[in-house]
Amino acid sequence: MKSIWEAQERHIACIQDPPVISLYTRTGSTKKGGIDLPNYRCACGSTSLESFHLHLNWFIPGNSKF
Template sequence: MRRIATGCSTHSQALYSTFMGLMSNCIFIWYEEDFQRLLQSKKNELAKQGIHYLSDEDVVKTLSRYELALHCRRKTRGVPETTRLLRELIQSFSGEKGRDTLGVPLINSSRMKSIWEAQERHIACIQDLPGISLYTRTGSTKKGGIDLPNFRCVRGSTSLESFHLHLNRFIPGNSKF
């Protein structure tokens, strides 16, 4: 994500945080059972506060990033879907569509083109390996009458995310990957 983000003209552009959040959504999806458990828990909490008849979309808006990260695991979408979604995201923020109210473009098109050409082939490298769990259950929390597991993920750790950087620095020669 950080490598693709270097194709943005500036990190202070108004659309940058939206772009980064959507990029994360292009790569990851929540485990449905974890998400539904948290959603039901939040509905129960809101009902105890006298707030009833909210749609699922309304309840989702009340979930914090912290709650999602603590109680829900994520998985990668797979190479074809991730590639398609990232390509569509970059296209949707390119040109006039990616300008803020002052007319500053989010994406530097020529730089992003070369970055995407280099990074597209690495999408397979960021996919979760089948049968390998990246989450550890660290406990549980009872919310809204539902026992929610607490998870800790190894994804995002320096050692895991910097693998390609280390390869480039420590293995001499030209890489074809």
């Protein structure tokens, strides 16, 4: 596993969201129990490509983003 990680680690930037681009847009809020909770819309969508990226992320050891 260590050798696989060392070979694939360079691809991390390819599967991460760019840090300078906001992928979430606030669309409003919902009140629950007297507290205003923000609603957001994700720019990523739910395409098969996004699903593929999610699966790739699960194979990276130690990553707990999702």
